[in-house]
Amino acid sequence: MLHVIALEDLQVVQLAIGDTLRLVVNFGYKGPQQRLTLYAAIGSLGFFGFDEILVGQASIDLPESLDEFTPCEYSVDIRVTNDISSGIGYDLMAKIKEHQSETEVRVENVIDITGNPPSPWTQMLGSMLPLMMMLAMVSLVSKAGGSEEGAETV
Structure with a gap:
């Protein structure tokens, strides 16, 4: 089953093994045309950072926009596999892989995994x-x- 959520309006979502989470992100972009990687992970935010358990990534093509910010919307899919145990309160992280420090967003306690x-x-x-x-x-x-x-x- 496909579950679609937007990063701006996150609510707790319940997933099961075999499901796919499609994370939709919106942002403004100003710069040259380029291809980058949208990266997202389900895991746990801990003392030493974010422990990624399930990941997904997608290539995104940003348009040339030198004068003003252009609204952009992209998505990345994360497939739910047996690599994650059932439980509540998993965290979600998204970033542009090539610019991690400027773009990384973490949201806590938004993913529940059932049935594993x-x-x-x-x-x-x-x-x-x-x-x-x-x-x-x-x-x-x-x-x-x-x-x-x-x-x-x-």
Whole structure:
């Protein structure tokens, strides 16, 4: 299923595996005619930046507009695959790839993914993590207790 959203009027959208998100962007352009890349990603905005999970990109042809800003509208599709887990509150990012620092836009908590169970690896590691932590703690306690073997008890 195709879901179309505009960057200016974002609302939370629910997507499922196999869906396509078409992101429409509008902006004013002033400059020479050129071909650039519109790039968008669904992911998570974190402490170290934006963690891209699903991406899409499209070539865009900007018209020559040397005297005044010309309104431009372009779109990019992001296909929803099994690379993303189901969950709510994913973030969206869009930019012109060749001019990232001037054009990057991030919008938080606008994508919900439904119907994709976590991978078996995630489930297995999730259940094993407490066990590994307990083993590490037992190992540390054993080493700390072992250093007192030579001490006499009165």
